[in-house]
Amino acid sequence: MASVRLIQNIGLGDTATSQRTSTVNEPTAAASGDNIFVTGNWFASKSTGGGANFALVDPFTALPSAAGGFCCDQIVLYDRSRDIWIWLLQYLQTGGSNVFRVAISRGNSFGSWYWWDFSPKGLNPAWTDMWFDYPDAALSANHLYLTFNAFNSADRWQRAFVFKLPLDPLKNATNLGYQWWSTTAHGSLRLTQGATSTMFFASHNGGTKLRVYSWPDGSNTLGSFDVNVSGYSAGPYSAPGPGGAEWLSRTDSRITGGWFTGTRAGFMWTAGAGSGRPFPYVKVAVVDTVTRSLIEQPDIWSQSAAFAYPAACPNAQGVVGVSLAMGGGTRHPAHVVGFRDGNVWRLVITRSSTHGPPGGAWGDYLTCKRHQPQSAEWVASGATLQGGTDRRNVEPQYVRFGIG
Amino acid sequence: MTDMKNQPGSDDEPGSEGANAAVGYAGEPTAPAETRELSAEDEGPSPEEFDAREQRFTGPRKPMGPSGDDDVPETTPEETDES
Numbered sequence: 001m002a003s004v005r006l007i008q009n010i011g012l013g014d015t016a017t018s019q020r021t022s023t024v025n026e027p028t029a030a031a032s033g034d035n036i037f038v039t040g041n042w043f044a045s046k047s048t049g050g051g052a053n054f055a056l057v058d059p060f061t062a063l064p065s066a067a068g069g070f071c072c073d074q075i076v077l078y079d080r081s082r083d084i085w086i087w088l089l090q091y092l093q094t095g096g097s098n099v100f101r102v103a104i105s106r107g108n109s110f111g112s113w114y115w116w117d118f119s120p121k122g123l124n125p126a127w128t129d130m131w132f133d134y135p136d137a138a139l140s141a142n143h144l145y146l147t148f149n150a151f152n153s154a155d156r157w158q159r160a161f162v163f164k165l166p167l168d169p170l171k172n173a174t175n176l177g178y179q180w181w182s183t184t185a186h187g188s189l190r191l192t193q194g195a196t197s198t199m200f201f202a203s204h205n206g207g208t209k210l211r212v213y214s215w216p217d218g219s220n221t222l223g224s225f226d227v228n229v230s231g232y233s234a235g236p237y238s239a240p241g242p243g244g245a246e247w248l249s250r251t252d253s254r255i256t257g258g259w260f261t262g263t264r265a266g267f268m269w270t271a272g273a274g275s276g277r278p279f280p281y282v283k284v285a286v287v288d289t290v291t292r293s294l295i296e297q298p299d300i301w302s303q304s305a306a307f308a309y310p311a312a313c314p315n316a317q318g319v320v321g322v323s324l325a326m327g328g329g330t331r332h333p334a335h336v337v338g339f340r341d342g343n344v345w346r347l348v349i350t351r352s353s354t355h356g357p358p359g360g361a362w363g364d365y366l367t368c369k370r371h372q373p374q375s376a377e378w379v380a381s382g383a384t385l386q387g388g389t390d391r392r393n394v395e396p397q398y399v400r401f402g403i404g
Numbered sequence: 405m406t407d408m409k410n411q412p413g414s415d416d417e418p419g420s421e422g423a424n425a426a427v428g429y430a431g432e433p434t435a436p437a438e439t440r441e442l443s444a445e446d447e448g449p450s451p452e453e454f455d456a457r458e459q460r461f462t463g464p465r466k467p468m469g470p471s472g473d474d475d476v477p478e479t480t481p482e483e484t485d486e487s
Binding site for chain 1: 417418422423424425426427428429430431432433434435447448449451454455457458461462463464465466467468469470
């Protein structure tokens with residue numbers, strides 16, 4: 001029987017984060033050989049020694065400020081095909097608008113960044129009261145895809161965006177032409193990790209429908225189709241741990257994980273407790289993108305605790321790895337990684353919190369990426385509370401894992 | 405700020421016919437900069453400012469899309485002279 005092999009399992013302490021941590025930590029991680037970059041609210045941290053030491057890279061001051069100053073919601077990716085690091089940073093709105101920044105560092109000069117900033121007003125001068133939030137990022141063979149929600153200054157949802165940036169000018173630091181599309185019909189668009197010649201992404205489409213979008217690398221035309229999934233509860237979400245400490249007060253049903261392998265796209269989100277599911281769990285839908293049909297729904301669930309905030313990525317062999325949170329019952333929030341082995345999920349807890357969050361807040365996203373160059377392995381990010389309930393007690397977790 | 409220029413695309417859902425993306429131009433990147441690695445003593449927001457952020461960040465989550473009650477606009481009654 002295959003098992004999860006934890007190759008590295010590192011909690012980032014105060015040296016790595018300078019206690020600039022939040023319980024809504026949103027950690028992300030990427031690795032290329034001995035170089036590792038980890039981001040979260042509100043820090044970034046870099047290792048050039050394979051994780052032996054991490055040094056703080058302050059997202060507030062490491063790069064010049066923009067808009068209302070650095071906010072949050074970072075993502076880091078490593079693209080092996082061009083040997084570039086991609087660091088996505090979101091800035092605070094000021095006067096109703098903000099920017100996101102796409103910063104690039106070449107592999108041979110890891111830590112030296114150049115960047116492009118993008119604002120809603122730059123896309124449409126009429127969008128003066130609109131700001132980007134809640135990013136996702138994924139690679140295809142030749143493009144970097146990004147998604148955002150956009151809100152107005154009253155925090156009302158306005159539209160969702162998808163950006164398609166070619167990797168060559170990102171690597172070469174030349175003029176950047178790109179494509180983008182937005183919709184007012186669907187939000188929180190989630191990209192698939194592992195895409196090749198076409199990026200697939202999805203959103204809920206009311207009730208039990210998923211809208212799956214496709215965007216070929218070589219085209220500026222998007223397509224879409226809908227599939228029906230089985231019923232699930234979109235909340236309320238609750239899974240109190242020891243002492244009644246809630247950790248799902250911010251949870252909703254948005255899709256947080258997506259992957260693509262072969263002809264299949266998979267999507268994952270957190271569903272509320274329901275029939276046969278005594279705790280909130282991870283709802284999974286696997287779709288065949290050729291026949292446009294639902295293939296399977298291999299939920300991740302437990303009789304004794306909740307699963308939430310899933311992220312997913314296939315390794316080079318097409319095996320789907322996951323990174324998610326688990327908690328409730330006798331357990332404070334824990335970080336879990338694993339992979340799909342035939343018809344079952346093999347999971348292992350990387351670290352458990354010693355306390356629950358004081359206000360019930362956790363999330364809002366984790367990541368799972370392919371390790372480079374060991375592409376049969378994965379790199380996952382998580383977070384736990386260690387020794388207290390304060391935000392300073394949050395320790396992001398960097399995990400490299402494989403199949404044992 | 406990057407100089408951005410755009411050609412509009414379709415705002416419609418693609419459906420079976422497809423939808424065209426817009427094309428944008430972001431120019432060349434901002435000049436490279438060496439990222440500083442910082443120690444805990446370097447400048448940045450103060451711990452108290454991070455605490456204030458924590459309060460803001462741990463509140464209710466913003467909507468995930470267009471559906472839901474929170475998309476109904478707020479209704480504020482007009483004030484009348486009640487004197």
